[in-house]
Amino acid sequence: MSRSPLPRIAVLSQLPKALTGIDGLDEITEGGLPQGRPTLVCGSAGCGKTLLGVEFLVRGILDYDEPGVLMTFEETAAELTANVASLGFDLVQLQTDKKLRLDHVHVDRSEIDEAGEYDLEGLFIRLGYAIDTIGAKRVVLDTIESLFSGFPNEAVLRSEIRRLFRWLKDKGVTTVITAERGDGTLTRQGLEEYVSDCVILLDNRVIDQITTRRLRIVKYRGSTHGTNEYPYIITEEGISVLPVTSLKLEHSVSNEIVSTGVADLDAMFMRGGLYRGSSVLVTGTAGTAKTTLGAAFALEACRRGERCLIFAFEESPAQLLRNMASVGLDLAPFVESGQLLIEASRPTISGLERHLVTVHKLIGRFKPQSVVIDPISNLVSVGSISEVSSMLTRLVDFLKVEGITALFTALIGSSHGQEMGEDGISSLVDVWIHVRDLEGIGERNRGVSILKARGMAHSNQVREFVVTAQGIRLLDVLVGPAGIITGASRLAQGMQEQAQALADQQETERRDRELERKRRVLEATIANLRTEFESVEEELRRVMSEEEERQLTLRQDRRQLGQNFSTRPAAGPNGSAE
Amino acid sequence: MDEEMWELRLYVAGQTVKSVTALANLKKYCEEHLKGRYRLEVVDLLLNPQLAEGDQILAIPTLVRKVPSPIRKVIGDLSNHERVLVGLDLRALDAY
Numbered sequence: 001m002s003r004s005p006l007p008r009i010a011v012l013s014q015l016p017k018a019l020t021g022i023d024g025l026d027e028i029t030e031g032g033l034p035q036g037r038p039t040l041v042c043g044s045a046g047c048g049k050t051l052l053g054v055e056f057l058v059r060g061i062l063d064y065d066e067p068g069v070l071m072t073f074e075e076t077a078a079e080l081t082a083n084v085a086s087l088g089f090d091l092v093q094l095q096t097d098k099k100l101r102l103d104h105v106h107v108d109r110s111e112i113d114e115a116g117e118y119d120l121e122g123l124f125i126r127l128g129y130a131i132d133t134i135g136a137k138r139v140v141l142d143t144i145e146s147l148f149s150g151f152p153n154e155a156v157l158r159s160e161i162r163r164l165f166r167w168l169k170d171k172g173v174t175t176v177i178t179a180e181r182g183d184g185t186l187t188r189q190g191l192e193e194y195v196s197d198c199v200i201l202l203d204n205r206v207i208d209q210i211t212t213r214r215l216r217i218v219k220y221r222g223s224t225h226g227t228n229e230y231p232y233i234i235t236e237e238g239i240s241v242l243p244v245t246s247l248k249l250e251h252s253v254s255n256e257i258v259s260t261g262v263a264d265l266d267a268m269f270m271r272g273g274l275y276r277g278s279s280v281l282v283t284g285t286a287g288t289a290k291t292t293l294g295a296a297f298a299l300e301a302c303r304r305g306e307r308c309l310i311f312a313f314e315e316s317p318a319q320l321l322r323n324m325a326s327v328g329l330d331l332a333p334f335v336e337s338g339q340l341l342i343e344a345s346r347p348t349i350s351g352l353e354r355h356l357v358t359v360h361k362l363i364g365r366f367k368p369q370s371v372v373i374d375p376i377s378n379l380v381s382v383g384s385i386s387e388v389s390s391m392l393t394r395l396v397d398f399l400k401v402e403g404i405t406a407l408f409t410a411l412i413g414s415s416h417g418q419e420m421g422e423d424g425i426s427s428l429v430d431v432w433i434h435v436r437d438l439e440g441i442g443e444r445n446r447g448v449s450i451l452k453a454r455g456m457a458h459s460n461q462v463r464e465f466v467v468t469a470q471g472i473r474l475l476d477v478l479v480g481p482a483g484i485i486t487g488a489s490r491l492a493q494g495m496q497e498q499a500q501a502l503a504d505q506q507e508t509e510r511r512d513r514e515l516e517r518k519r520r521v522l523e524a525t526i527a528n529l530r531t532e533f534e535s536v537e538e539e540l541r542r543v544m545s546e547e548e549e550r551q552l553t554l555r556q557d558r559r560q561l562g563q564n565f566s567t568r569p570a571a572g573p574n575g576s577a578e
Numbered sequence: 579m580d581e582e583m584w585e586l587r588l589y590v591a592g593q594t595v596k597s598v599t600a601l602a603n604l605k606k607y608c609e610e611h612l613k614g615r616y617r618l619e620v621v622d623l624l625l626n627p628q629l630a631e632g633d634q635i636l637a638i639p640t641l642v643r644k645v646p647s648p649i650r651k652v653i654g655d656l657s658n659h660e661r662v663l664v665g666l667d668l669r670a671l672d673a674y
Contacts, residue, residue: 111649
């Protein structure tokens with residue numbers, strides 16, 4: 001037993017459990033399957049019942065050093081070995097190591113006749129022998145129900161199966177019994193009657209052409225357990241049951257600031273960047289450079305010496321590298337140095353759960369400090385919005401717990417608003433950057449704004465940005481008469497201003513000339529007036545001198561006349577009158 | 579063809595009632611129908627559990643007809659005379 005010693009009370013109250021080693025299952029069962037007891041795993045065809053059994057054994061051997069016996073009633077040992085080899089389970093090696101025994105029980109009714117009383121002691125002997133030779137602690141009976149087609153006497157069979165389960169319990173081996181799902185019952189032959197300790201139901205549902213597998217613990221005697229239906233997937237490393245994340249909001253936070261990869265964008269945040277470990281959502285309509293923003297973020301992370309992981313759901317790694325190189329974001333050296341990993345896959349290639357698990361596994365393996373997922377909105381094509389948002393909730397939680405700074409891009413339709421962001425994960429993310437088309441007169445420009453940034457003040461402006469051959473650059477805010485001006489309007493505004501300046505200058509010059517003209521006119525007028533004045537003056541002078549002269553002449557005449565009068569009385573009209 | 583040697587193997591698990599009955603019944607039939615033309619081997623799985631896998635033994639007791647082929651199996655204590663003969667294809671031989 002590899003269980004760590006528990007406090008005394010816990011030992012008393014807790015049912016001993018055997019860890020399965022299967023991702024997530026141990027969390028849901030709160031420690032594994034009931035130890036030394038049988039567990040029934042039922043489900044329809046293609047659910048992975050056999051795989052769950054095999055993985056239970058293999059993990060038991062590899063992780064907990066508990067040898068196991070696999071008794072298969074359907075597949076031969078060789079078939080089974082080949083089938084699980086693709087999952088990296090080397091059954092042959094385990095068998096040579098005497099850790100595992102495979103026993104294929106083949107029942108062919110056509111070659112068996114019944115003549116008298118019998119029991120299935122042979123099965124017990126075989127199983128007992130297999131268990132004893134390797135000291136097995138775990139046993140898997142893969143579809144024991146096959147026996148029902150092999151033996152005509154059901155009554156004997158049922159009592160023998162009941163005895164078998166009892167016997168396995170007495171032997172103290174932890175057993176997994178798989179069974180096919182029946183119509184309206186858990187198992188076709190009602191095996192759940194005999195296995196009362198733990199029943200796990202696997203379910204395989206196809207919704208919108210995409211298969212989702214779900215696991216539910218129907219009962220677990222003597223223990224609490226998760227009661228929900230949990231999605232699980234079969235990966236190349238076995239079964240993974242979700243959630244694989246913590247369900248609590250307990251992650252620690254960092255005060256460190258990291259750059260978004262665009263210096264101008266950093267400046268829009270009061271603290272000059274993002275908090276480390278925060279989740280950033282970049283939403284925008286098609287062609288608004290969301291991917292470029294993501295790549296810039298990734299590149300910056302790599303330049304800081306961090307490891308970064310990009311999940312590309314739209315472009316192949318080569319395409320992404322080429323496209324980003326064209327805008328001056330040269331990611332290739334970091335890919336070569338192993339700092340940057342681009343994982344590209346089509347979203348429709350698998351269900352959401354698988355994507356989530358892929359993301360988890362890769363993050364677990366690669367241990368990045370930054371993650372870019374481009375775009376998450378594509379995942380909607382494989383699930384409904386509610387499913388996607390629940391998946392993203394798990395993902396964001398996981399990333400936060402790991403302290404990974406994450407950037408998600410999401411395409412939002414310009415017509416149907418921002419539902420993806422709003423209903424989806426906007427409440428989960430810490431920073432929401434929105435890039436949009438600013439469509440003006442005959443052109444589109446890109447504008448970026450920060451919708452929210454938890455824990456720091458940020459700019460409220462919609463900044464125009466351009467994607468240049470040297471990366472993303474935000475343009476200075478240009479405020480025109482009708483608000484912020486972008487693109488050609490920006491140019492037009494510039495030209496207009498230039499023209500205005502020119503006009504202003506010309507106006508000034510014109511005024512100068514006008515003044516000059518006026519001055520000249522006035523001066524001319526003044527000259528005229530002066531001339532006129534002069535002539536008037538002259539005239540006046542002339543008149544005045546004439547008058548003087550006349551006065552003078554008059555006085556002289558009078559004097560002369562006086563003199564004449566006094567010397568001789570003159571005959572004349574004048575003299576006669578005197 | 580009827581001169582062919584029959585090879586029969588009876589799997590038992592200890593000296594249980596069923597096992598003893600089966601062996602007694604088998605011997606009786608063999609003497610009746612295959613006198614001198616059969617070889618009978620009794621395998622006790624309690625002593626040799628590893629032999630159970632080879633002949634795909636689940637039920638005890640099981641009688642296996644190894645030769646002539648094809649292999650036939652009859653399970654049970656062989657108390658049902660008719661069924662044993664049908665199972666081992668002995669009747670055809672009689673008619674021959």
